[in-house]
Amino acid sequence: MRLLLQLLVNGVAAGGVFALFTVGFALVYNTTRIFHVAHGAVFTVAAYATYAGARLLHLPLVAAAVAATGVAVLLGLAIEAWAYRPLRRRGAGLGALMIGSFGVSIVLQSVIGLLFGAQEQTVRSDPLPSLVVAGVQITGLHAAVLALCAVLFTLLQLFLTRTATGNQIRAVADNPELAALVGIDPGRLYLVIGALGAGLAGLAAPLTALDTGIALGNGFSVLLLGAVATIVGGVGHLPGAGLAAFGLGIVQNLSVYVLSPQWQDAVVFVVLGVFLIARPQGLFGELLRRS
Amino acid sequence: MPAPLLELIDVSRHFGGVRAVSGVSFGVEPRQITSLIGPNGAGKTTIFNLISGLLPPTGGTIRYQGASLDALPPQARARAGIGRAFQDPRVFQHLSALDNARLGFPGQSGERLAYGLLRWKRVQTEDRLLGEAAEAMLARVGLAECARLRAGDLSFGQQRFLSLVRTLAMRPRLLLLDEPTVGLTLEEVGALARLLRELAAGSQTVLLIEHNMDLVMEVSDSVILLVEGQIVAAGAPAAVKRHPKLMEAYFGAGHGP
């Protein structure tokens, strides 16, 4: 019983990290419709940046995390400006953009591999400050994740609904042709979205790095989870994606009770399968028919 | 009194807050040309998408040959005889004009993978015959020399006629034509009008969306005026032509709503 509660707590915290990552992915996907594979690579780069900052440059942990987020934002801008925009300018369709995203992702991950090698690394050497409640350990990191989620999602919601740029972003997400007719310049918005999305991934990565360390193989797994959560939540529904990510984090962690942890990706895949068969529009989305 | 071939009953389609189509009801009589007219954004293409099954209605029902279409996906509606030509010709650019036309023919055994692989010779023969039929159809609209050309290399007008040939190859019971004269030269519009007259003489049922009023008045048996998602007038061409709402819809109000 105590184990289950612990797994639940861990799951909520993991869910929080996934939610940050997923909302970043969903933000880009909902507005640009690009299957932004490179999002996973941004996550990986930020994780290794945290490691480099903390272990190689000996920065204090928080500083390393902040620096990593900054690196992620810059990377997000670079990807939009130097990868997606040139492709779009040559008339690339969504399929080609996605392949381009794959290419960028592979290049980034291989560079990380060349610089750091494949071994898993730990970032934090001291144990985390923690509290034990009813036999369950709640660490400072758990609390930090939840606090960050609360603050960031509130800020994001305010940004999207109260600012001019945010409203423009929502207009483009709802109806790109109409938005273009009304004179909204998508180029600038794509940069903003790219930076925001990457920033969210860049926040999620240090949190994971500080918790369980980093590994090169994580890029695609976390991308899979983010994409699945976006679909399970319902395409076009940002809070739904975040909620679904929380759910997946909890389900994944609870599944450790019965399955060995190596099956975590399979668990996510099974959830996807269930939704594709039973409810393809996701929890909150609407199934768009073609036209 | 024969039942209409197609019947829309109180059909609505909303997108978020926008009511693209509201409470639309009309019938399309068999062997007649019915025209759907109205200003841009009135919901005409949305109605076509609803009939083709590319969009589900938010309200109401559509009946075809007496039965409801609700459960049928687009390809089933097409097989039941509803042929759809889009506003944009949407020919397959990388295929030849001949291949485009051939794709219209229904029931091709060569389109089933297993059968095609096992009965190679028979499929080749059937396809050759279809090719001859397709060439004949292309010749009827003056595209005989273009048969082997890449569809993407044809002029816009040629692509328009090609897409019509492709749809007609389906032998549709109901032909949905969306603004066929857009982008055509005067000469081509004349050819299109001739084609429509031929179709009418051949008892083809057509639902036509058009802006070209001369053409509409000339070929239609019945006209429906759609404004902002609702039917505002319907009846014989001469009657609708004189309807005050028509002037208002096209040239703006000077009057109140």
Add this chain to the structure above:
Amino acid sequence: MDYALHLLVVIGIYTILVVSLNLAWGYTGLLSFTHAAFAGVGAYGTALLLMRLRLGFVPALLLACLLAAGLGALLCAVTARLGGDYFILAVLGFQIVATAVFLNWVSLTRGPFGLLGIPKPTVFGHAITTTGEYLALVAVCAGLVVALVHRTVTLPFGRMLRAIHEDEVAVLVLGKDVARAKVAVFALSAGCAAVAGGLYAHYYSYVDPFIFDIHESILLATMVVVGGRPLRGSIVGVVVLLLFPEALRALNVPGEITAYLKQLLYGSLLFAFVLLRPEGLVREGSA
């Protein structure tokens, strides 16, 4: 001389893979970063059926292909009616899960240790022992697969596939069953990929879960993008992309660095081609 034969065997095996992926992706537009997983099903399937159940090589290979085809059909059937992104996600997930299965179902696949000692095949009573004989086997299989794919694309079915790639909705309103066509072609594609996997397993006498992971799928995708849609393009893509690792080996670059350099090349080529030459090296002239 033996090295040249070995190289030809590898080219032959990859050609089968790339041709099958090209059928699904280049012709039909079904973007799949999962063909290595289908090859893995072919590899593990053939090896296990042969070693554990004592089936002959050809029956084992055929059964493994059927399994791969079934899995491909299932993936496609579930997502065919939904948008393209659902399909891409489903197949991506399949690749990741397949690697997890190969790695973790230890009782079946011996996990990270892989299957050792896979015997050389016996085809219709004739034991294949030398590299030259294996090349003949691979050449026959490659020939069959290429002929099958060529037939498929020259059928009216192939015409329909290319139309689906261009404009799926326009094909739907012509009354064609687009979903069924996609399922059929993806199943065929997966089955052919499995052939390559089975040939691989029995050539190297060894398989491990890392051979058929997402990085391999990415390599295959890069070969398709670089080569181009016509079937000749598939061979071009294979040869171009296999040259690089061979050059690295000749320069004695250490193993771990090689892996990342290869990835760097594939990713760069993928992006560069999509940006600068999306049709690939071999453009459509006649095919």
